[in-house]
Amino acid sequence: PLIQSHLKIHDTCGVHNLHGMPGVLAGVFGAFMSGLxxxxxxxxxxxxxxxxxxxxxxxxxxxxxxxxxxxxxxxxTAGQQAGYQLLALIVTLVMAIVTGVIT
Structure with missing residues (x-):
């Protein structure tokens, strides 16, 4: 409901909950662990x-x-690696959101 109410994007079949959030969490935790x-x-x-x-x-x-x-x-360094992984996550999210809005 948050995505639909703020971004006006309908999440068909719960794709966000099934694939989106686990992927984002894995990306964030992976970057955190690579920093450690x-x-x-x-x-x-x-x-x-x-x-x-x-x-x-x-x-x-x-x-x-x-x-x-x-x-x-x-x-x-480990911190630089974590930064690159977070940057890759951000680029992926931007591409997914932009192409999702276009289609």
Whole structure:
């Protein structure tokens, strides 16, 4: 009812409740958890879970490539990774809302 009363968008078949809200919550919690991820918890496997956190060069990358086959990353921090994930969620929501209004 909130979407229909404020945005004048009718939610046919409860798609918002079935797919929308679980997806948004998963995106928010996923970004939050990626912001908390650190090497002390996940050891070197953090770079397999979040490849962008891997170093882009240097001796540490050489060790990671030898032990785990890690590709060069983007040297992101966990906070930066969380920000990118939230940005992706926002872009997805904007695209979904705009195309939903158009159709």
């Amino acid at each position: 991820a650190d090497e002390s918890t996940y050891n070197d496997s953090i770079y397999q879970i979040f490849p962008a956190l891997a170093p882009s060069g240097g001796e540490n990358l050489i060790d990671l490539q030898a032990n785990l086959g890690i590709a060069p990353g983007l040297d992101r």
